[in-house]
Amino acid sequence: MTTSVPPTFGRLAQGGPRPAAGGEAFLDLLTAPGGARIERILSHNAAGPADFWYEQDWDEFVLVVSGAAALAFPDGREQRLDAGDYAILPAFCRHRVAWTDPAGETVWLAVHMPPRTRDVATP
Amino acid sequence: MTTSVPPTFGRLAQGGPRPAAGGEAFLDLLTAPGGARIERILSHNAAGPADFWYEQDWDEFVLVVSGAAALAFPDGREQRLDAGDYAILPAFCRHRVAWTDPAGETVWLAVHMPPRTRDVATP
Numbered sequence: 303m304t305t306s307v308p309p310t311f312g313r314l315a316q317g318g319p320r321p322a323a324g325g326e327a328f329l330d331l332l333t334a335p336g337g338a339r340i341e342r343i344l345s346h347n348a349a350g351p352a353d354f355w356y357e358q359d360w361d362e363f364v365l366v367v368s369g370a371a372a373l374a375f376p377d378g379r380e381q382r383l384d385a386g387d388y389a390i391l392p393a394f395c396r397h398r399v400a401w402t403d404p405a406g407e408t409v410w411l412a413v414h415m416p417p418r419t420r421d422v423a424t425p
Numbered sequence: 426m427t428t429s430v431p432p433t434f435g436r437l438a439q440g441g442p443r444p445a446a447g448g449e450a451f452l453d454l455l456t457a458p459g460g461a462r463i464e465r466i467l468s469h470n471a472a473g474p475a476d477f478w479y480e481q482d483w484d485e486f487v488l489v490v491s492g493a494a495a496l497a498f499p500d501g502r503e504q505r506l507d508a509g510d511y512a513i514l515p516a517f518c519r520h521r522v523a524w525t526d527p528a529g530e531t532v533w534l535a536v537h538m539p540p541r542t543r544d545v546a547t548p
Contacts, residue, residue: 306517309498314488314509332486332513334538338461340486363455363463365437365534367490367509375432386437386490386532390455394429409509411488413536415457 314342314367315409321346326399336416343410345371350398361415362391369408374400393418437465437490438532444469449522460539468494468531473521484538485514492531497523516541 312331319327326348332340337360350356355376364373365388372382373389376396383389391397402408435454442450449471455463460483473479478499487496488511495505496512499519506512514520525531 306519307515309496309504309515309518309520310513311504311506312511314511331511332484332536332538334461334484336459336461336539338457338459338538340536361455361457365490367488373432381432381434383434388435388437388454390433392430392432395432396429397432411534413455413463415455415461416459416539 314411315344315407318342318344320344321348321407323347334416337414338416339414341412341414343412345369345399345402345408345410346406347404348399348402348408350400352398355396355398356391357394357396358391358414358417359393360417361393363413363415364389364391365411367409367411369403369406371402371408371410372400373397437534438467438530441465441467443467444471444530446470457539460537462537464535464537466533466535468492468522468525468533469529470527471522471525471531473497473523475521478519478521479514480517480519481514481537481540482516483540484516486536486538487512487514488534490532490534492526492529494525494531494533495523496520 318329321327329342366383441452444450452465489506
């Protein structure tokens with residue numbers, strides 16, 4: 303017989319750290335051995351520095367749950383994301399946050415896959 | 426120099442298989458070696474059989490992005506989830522879908538963590 307941990311429930315937009323205007327706040331919701339991680343991000347009129355790029359050795363999935371934002375890429379592309387829009391950012395795909403809704407909090411769900419460098423075997 | 430795959434974008438509610446009334450439709454959005462998987466689930470007035478329980482050897486995170494649903498548990502608990510509500514279902518936590526919005530499609534994002542039995546090392 304296997305025992306289990308009880309389920310937990312929450313509202314994505316509630317609780318945890320809140321961003322200041324112009325900032326972001328991060329909250330891990332679930333992590334797994336091997337490096338998979340589910341994170342809530344709240345952004346309030348946030349933009350990454352123009353010369354800073356995220357570049358990660360893992361695939362990332364981001365979903366805008368409420369609010370609006372845009373991601374920017376080194377080739378100049380800017381992709382707007384409204385509520386219900388997602389982006390898949392493969393490992394080593396450089397990106398930054400161009401802007402988020404200036405009027406209030408934008409709620410993101412980010413899923414970080416295990417780092418590729420840790421893969422034991424790739425099919 | 427590391428080359429990368431370009432990013433991709435989508436609307437969670439659009440494209441892919443649609444559920445019939447009373448049914449569900451599943452679409453993998455991103456998978457990783459080791460077993461992590463991000464899945465879109467569309468449900469339309471769906472309910473699992475009363476005597477069937479999901480019981481998985483991995484942690485699952487589910488978010489209702491739009492619509493409404495309830496999860497049921499063997500102790501009789503029923504947890505309603507509206508848009509923006511999430512559940513963390515630890516490995517071996519038995520659960521089923523009690524109901525989803527009868528009026529239309531409920532959009533879920535499900536994240537399946539790597540199976541615990543495959544972990545090489547647990548900190």
